[in-house]
Amino acid sequence: MTPEIHILGVSKRFGAHLALDNVDLDVQRGELLALLGPSGSGKTTLLRIIAGLEAADCGLVLFGGEDTQLRHVRERRVGFVFQHYALFRHMTVFENVAFGLRVRPRPQRLPRAEIAARVRKLLELVQLGWLADRYPSQLSGGQRQRVALARALAIEPRVMLLDEPFGALDAKVRKELRRWLRQLHEDVRVTSVFVTHDQEEALELADRVVVMSAGRIEQVGTPAEVYASPTNAFVHEFLGDTNRLECRVECGCVLLPDGIVLGRVEAAAGAAVLYVRPQDIAVMPTVGGSGEVRHVHAVGPLARLLVQLGATAVEVAVPAEICAGLGIARGGRVSVTVRAGMLFPQQAREGLPLTPLAECGAPFSTLLKQERGEDVCCSLARA
């Protein structure tokens, strides 16, 4: 199947700043795609280039196999929803939604009554029929957002493009609107691309997530894929909470600078960075354990602990009731087990999964010993 949008080698420079660096991307028909990245990663620029509001310095953007270079923005049939909605402030909600239908060239323009009927239907779809005669300044942020969506949908776009659709809303409205937008997408099934810097938003809403940084695409995949197996350090750090641990590899073991063993890996010796998500670390109150609990924050379903492991502080997330059941408290000693992690040796871009020590089949008591000395570790690695 030809992709709805096919982006090939697109680059864009603003003065000395390279906003997009040779970007390739396919957007499939009917999917909801998120462009996720920190500010300045080029995601909004890419969206504006797809819309035709910005021209690429080089590269191609194909819509259904057709080059868009020759097509002006107004002929592309893209519904663009701006971050601040950009509603026409001197027009009523009704007039705003009708705009795209009214400015059509006379031969293609629908009769008045038909335009009115279509606008009413769209306003019903976004549940704002009762606000048709209001002006944008009289609406709440969430309502404005929905008017902007209805206005963009009015031109029956082949692609919907949304720039930070929830950026200007407060947290509660944001969550509601997110669910509502997902539902709307299920109903309307228009190919949609939205830009966000909020990983939670991207992972919850999108069919596929495109992680961007510094003008380049770092990884493309379903939310589960990018979350569970990030292909590089940036993606791992950007998606979800993570501990970034400077460590070194010696004869197949991953060690903290002060010699505490975290796990095993098939990699050459040398400096490396280990990423471990807080929920992938297990702790157990143990007399003489290697870690010391420095802080316990137990609000909500997960208790967040700050555990001092030698010279390194790591964040650990434990289900609140387990934390309470084990009697973990500030100042207590705990043993620390890393259950999963991703290791990025200094020179390599690709990450390697960490093999947890517990999976070596070593009993709990040996683990403690291993944490104390490198020699034990090396013998284990040989085994």
Place this chain on the structure above:
Amino acid sequence: MRRDAIGEGTWTKGVLLALALAFVALFLALPLASVLVQAFSAGIAAYVSALADPDTISAIELTLLVALISVSLNVVFGVIAAWCVARFAFPGKSLLVTLIDLPFSVSPVVAGLVQVLLFGLHGWLGPLLQDFDIRIIFALPGMVLATMFVTLPFVARELIPLMQAQGAEEEEAAISLGASGWQMFLRVTLPNLRWGLLYGVLLCNARAMGEFGAVSVVSGHIRGLTNTIPLQVEMLFDDYQVQAAFAVASLLALLALVTLAAKLLLEWRLADELAAVRQSR
């Protein structure tokens, strides 16, 4: 006694307020009142006959014509200049903004003299214009040009900050919804600018009608032909027709009052508009 951080106390406030009011009374209200007193000093009949004088009527007509042409051209220039400054990035942008302000810092008399130097009989372009039998100096075109020069900044200066504050998003939205350039301009850009534009037109018009220096140099003071209201006032005054001079001058005073009232009203609307912009951010 309640004291706030900046105010020194009630008596300081009282003194400053009295001083400010005294200045306003002495320099604004008193002259305005004296214009009206002088205008009606010989009775209403004399006032009306002074205004009904054919030379005065032609001066009023000429003033309206000059104002109409120069304000219209100014609106066109102002919108184009504001559009360039607010929507495009180009080298020399800050130079353009500075140049727009030039008429504020140049004496109007100099502006008039420049016109004479350019288009006068012995000016650079004078001989060429004469070959085609085009008169600019001592005629309507020269007066319009001089007025245009003096009033150039008014509309542009109002629109530039407004357009910058509003941003281009609404226009981009219009285009992405399929509007043509004209449709976008007429349906989105212009309605958003209307109050600022009106405000600029108002100030521009007041200045255009009241302009003396620049117009005086290029008009040639031909009675009934190239005299505008301010020039007519001067000429009557020089002829010792003090009452008539003030009667005509009262028209300008009236214009000032009407402008002031309209300005208040517009500022009120404009403040609303800007507040709405900020709110929608």
